[in-house]
């Protein structure tokens with residue numbers, strides 16, 4: 466009898482203990498392997514309309530298929546879009562190269578970008594779009610810009626998040642968008658949203674861009690200045706990472722405003738609420754040293770878990 470009582474008591478302590486910190490199970494090894502593949506030299510920095518970028522699209526499409534995501538708009542996970550490159554545009558696009566090359570006489574050419582889109586149908590058609598950008602800066606001056614944090618981290622996270630919600634059915638429909646051409650002006654996100662037939666159903670964009678590299682164990686959720694109702698569900702987070710708010714108030718002169726810094730701005734412009742997850746700029750930002758070796762592996766895994774918990778809380782709290 467006494468023993469039974471003790472047993473019951475210890476079970477209830479165990480249950481109480483678990484309630485305070487939410488346990489999100491992810492396959493950390495697979496997550497790290499995927500970011501490693503996406504930022505590998507063989508993908509040549511995933512520059513827009515370049516061979517390595519197309520390889521990344523195929524890899525992502527195969528992952529979406531394996532996870533069992535549904536296709537969204539056509540019979541392919543990949544949504545191709547045309548883009549006309551003019552000489553002037555090239556000049557504007559590649560200032561980082563510091564090249565003396567004159568593009569003004571280069572004839573206009575049509576190139577193709579590609580977004581990779583999959584979804585999990587929820588109980589409702591109301592939709593949360595979870596995004597990360599698959600492109601990066603490519604090869605410049607003979608150097609590969611691997612873009613491990615920017616944004617192989619957000620792209621690889623899409624697979625882990627999708628796998629999680631295949632097991633834990635969401636209330637909202639979740640669209641997973643690995644969008645192209647962020648680095649040259651969010652062309653992919655823009656094209657996708659313009660052509661998405663069910664735009665009116667989108668209630669939120671959760672964008673991830675640089676979530677794997679921070680030495681202070683800090684991740685920002687940006688956007689609550691514009692959409693204050695999103696703050697409470699995020700504050701429920703039980704992660705060991707310090708989740709900070711900010712970088713979204715144009716009047717706060719102490720921090721730069723990230724409202725327009727990545728693909729979430731495309732949604733914001735259409736008055737669709739967004740939360741953007743990202744870290745402070747670091748020494749490897751937009752450098753060839755943004756490699757797999759230089760991310761914080763433990764931080765990355767925790768940050769993906771934090772974002773899963775955030776999506777779960779937003780999914781259950783949004784009307």
Ligand SMILES: [Zn+2]
Pocket residue numbers: 598615616647674675727
């Ligand atoms: Zn980025």
